[in-house]
Amino acid sequence: MTGLFVELKKGRHKKLWLVPLIFLIVLFLWSAYTHQNADAEDLAAGYTNMFYQVPLMNTMLMPVLLSVLASRLCDMEIKGQTLKLLYTLQQKGSFYDLKFVHECFYLLLFTIGECLLFPLSGKLYHFTEPLSLPLLLRHGVVLFLAGTVILILQHILSLLCQNQIAPLFIGLAGAFLGLFSMFFPPALTRVLPWSYFGAFLPYGMEYDPATRIMSFYELPFPIGLFIGYAVFGIVFYLVCRSIFLKKEV
Amino acid sequence: MKNIIETRALTKQYKNQRVVSELDLAVPEGCIYGFLGPNGAGKSTTMKMILGLVKPTGGQIRVLGQNADAKNRIALLRSTGSLIESPAFYGHLTGRENLSLIADLKQTGKKEVDEVLRTVRLTDAQHKKASQYSLGMKQRLGFAAALLGHPKLLLLDEPTNGLDPAGIQEMRELIRRLCEQYGITVFVSSHLLSEIDQMANHVGIINHGVLIFQDRLSALHEHSRARMLLHTTDDETALRILKQAALPCACAHGRLYLNTGKEADILRAGTLLFSNGLGILSLAEEQRSLEDIFLELTGRSVM
Numbered sequence: 001m002t003g004l005f006v007e008l009k010k011g012r013h014k015k016l017w018l019v020p021l022i023f024l025i026v027l028f029l030w031s032a033y034t035h036q037n038a039d040a041e042d043l044a045a046g047y048t049n050m051f052y053q054v055p056l057m058n059t060m061l062m063p064v065l066l067s068v069l070a071s072r073l074c075d076m077e078i079k080g081q082t083l084k085l086l087y088t089l090q091q092k093g094s095f096y097d098l099k100f101v102h103e104c105f106y107l108l109l110f111t112i113g114e115c116l117l118f119p120l121s122g123k124l125y126h127f128t129e130p131l132s133l134p135l136l137l138r139h140g141v142v143l144f145l146a147g148t149v150i151l152i153l154q155h156i157l158s159l160l161c162q163n164q165i166a167p168l169f170i171g172l173a174g175a176f177l178g179l180f181s182m183f184f185p186p187a188l189t190r191v192l193p194w195s196y197f198g199a200f201l202p203y204g205m206e207y208d209p210a211t212r213i214m215s216f217y218e219l220p221f222p223i224g225l226f227i228g229y230a231v232f233g234i235v236f237y238l239v240c241r242s243i244f245l246k247k248e249v
Numbered sequence: 250m251k252n253i254i255e256t257r258a259l260t261k262q263y264k265n266q267r268v269v270s271e272l273d274l275a276v277p278e279g280c281i282y283g284f285l286g287p288n289g290a291g292k293s294t295t296m297k298m299i300l301g302l303v304k305p306t307g308g309q310i311r312v313l314g315q316n317a318d319a320k321n322r323i324a325l326l327r328s329t330g331s332l333i334e335s336p337a338f339y340g341h342l343t344g345r346e347n348l349s350l351i352a353d354l355k356q357t358g359k360k361e362v363d364e365v366l367r368t369v370r371l372t373d374a375q376h377k378k379a380s381q382y383s384l385g386m387k388q389r390l391g392f393a394a395a396l397l398g399h400p401k402l403l404l405l406d407e408p409t410n411g412l413d414p415a416g417i418q419e420m421r422e423l424i425r426r427l428c429e430q431y432g433i434t435v436f437v438s439s440h441l442l443s444e445i446d447q448m449a450n451h452v453g454i455i456n457h458g459v460l461i462f463q464d465r466l467s468a469l470h471e472h473s474r475a476r477m478l479l480h481t482t483d484d485e486t487a488l489r490i491l492k493q494a495a496l497p498c499a500c501a502h503g504r505l506y507l508n509t510g511k512e513a514d515i516l517r518a519g520t521l522l523f524s525n526g527l528g529i530l531s532l533a534e535e536q537r538s539l540e541d542i543f544l545e546l547t548g549r550s551v552m
Contacts (some may be wrong), residue, residue, distance in 0.1 A: 005353065009349075009350055012346065079340060080338050088300050089351070090354060
């Protein structure tokens with residue numbers, strides 16, 4: 001516990017909570033923009049619309065948010081050249097794990113914030129559709145899992161790179177790749193970790209260009225894909241961790 | 250005297266390059282051990298291996314009487330303090346907050362933070378952000394962090410690097426004081442011979458990863474005893490005659506030296522040369538500096 005307490009203390013004066021907050025504000029503004037001219041029909045499918053569109057927004061926002069978060073937390077160690085001191089006081093593996101937990105804490109804050117955005121939007125824009133709590137929970141779990149896997153990548157990159165430009169660039173590139181992956185064949189989409197923010201959508205969408213009507217249909221939860229992605233996340237974490245442990249300071 | 254650090258055949262190899270080779274260090278408890286060597290000689294790598302930051306390719310390390318391995322490394326290092334290459338600190342935190350973090354990791358009380366701040370004279374600047382500290386203050390902050398937990402052993406890698414003369418003097422005094430007052434063993438590396446000469450009482454010299462000298466500093470000083478520069482009417486013949494008489498002599502850079510300061514040897518050499526028909530044109534005492542000895546040992550110049 002001492003290690004975790006120390007890790008959290010390192011974030012003092014850094015205003016790290018601002019990172020998820022800024023991204024939540026962006027999401028809120030986007031939500032306000034999309035609902036400003038909503039008619040009765042839109043309000044009747046208010047949450048359905050959000051459950052479909054927020055994951056797509058996450059595909060663009062999350063890689064950037066996570067790269068900024070990991071970079072801010074890891075750069076203090078790189079800039080301060082603290083690793084050679086810390087490794088004499090705690091195990092390398094412990095440092096790696098606790099730093100990751102610290103980053104996950106802010107991911108969790110964002111996840112909770114985003115989940116709260118659903119009832120908040122419903123209240124503000126008077127959605128007439130009832131909010132499905134199981135779907136909201138599913139949205140939160142999927143967001144946290146997909147975010148954690150991307151965070152594993154950003155975490156190792158930020159710790160290995162002396163200059164944080166490279167991890168930030170990869171975060172940005174991941175956002176674009178994730179977005180464009182929606183137009184890729186499904187097999188190719190599955191090998192891109194950034195595409196998973198939109199891989200567990202509860203609804204599909206059909207758009208009829210003739211009538212210009214958008215209709216949603218329910219999608220079953222791909223439990224196999226979810227478990228496979230979670231297992232991949234664990235293996236990926238262990239591989240990255242062993243790479244980090246081999247690096248001498 | 251018990252050794253606080255002992256290494257046996259300590260070796261580090263990166264691909265085809267052997268950075269540290271078969272190092273047998275013996276650092277007696279309670280001393281200031283100067284680890285001297287030119288830049289790139291393997292000093293930092295050796296210290297990092299002792300601290301477990303770099304994995305040795307071969308050999309053994311004993312710290313505080315115990316074999317250091319991955320399992321007991323952290324427990325052993327709790328009784329040590331280190332300052333490797335440059336001070337480690339979080340620039341966005343104040344000096345006090347930085348020390349408080351280290352104190353938590355070393356599981357020492359907050360009172361000790363005040364104590365080490367006083368020791369390194371940073372009490373007045375403790376609430377200033379570490380990024381706003383001068384280089385000397387950052388170095389002192391790193392030193393304070395090393396002092397937390399009442400260590401028995403301090404490993405300092407070039408602690409005076411980048412400091413101004415006043416800072417160097419202050420750091421030197423601090424190291425000596427810690428050793429004298431608290432009995433802390435200090436293992437300090439430097440590429441400056443004068444630095445080690447003014448601070449250490451034991452010295453190890455490393456060059457190209459090989460330990461080429463290790464003893465008390467006084468033993469190194471013994472090497473600097475006087476020799477006589479001799480100029481005769483025929484130096485070449487004189488050298489042959491003196492060698493035949495088993496007198497310690499040598500010819501270096503075209504000059505004849507009598508490697509002794511003993512009056513009896515000098516008198517005997519003079520008599521021998523005179524009886525062989527050689528005239529002495531000049532005879533002068535030449536004191537070898539530690540720099541000369543270092544140069545002789547390493548074949549590289551030092552500042």
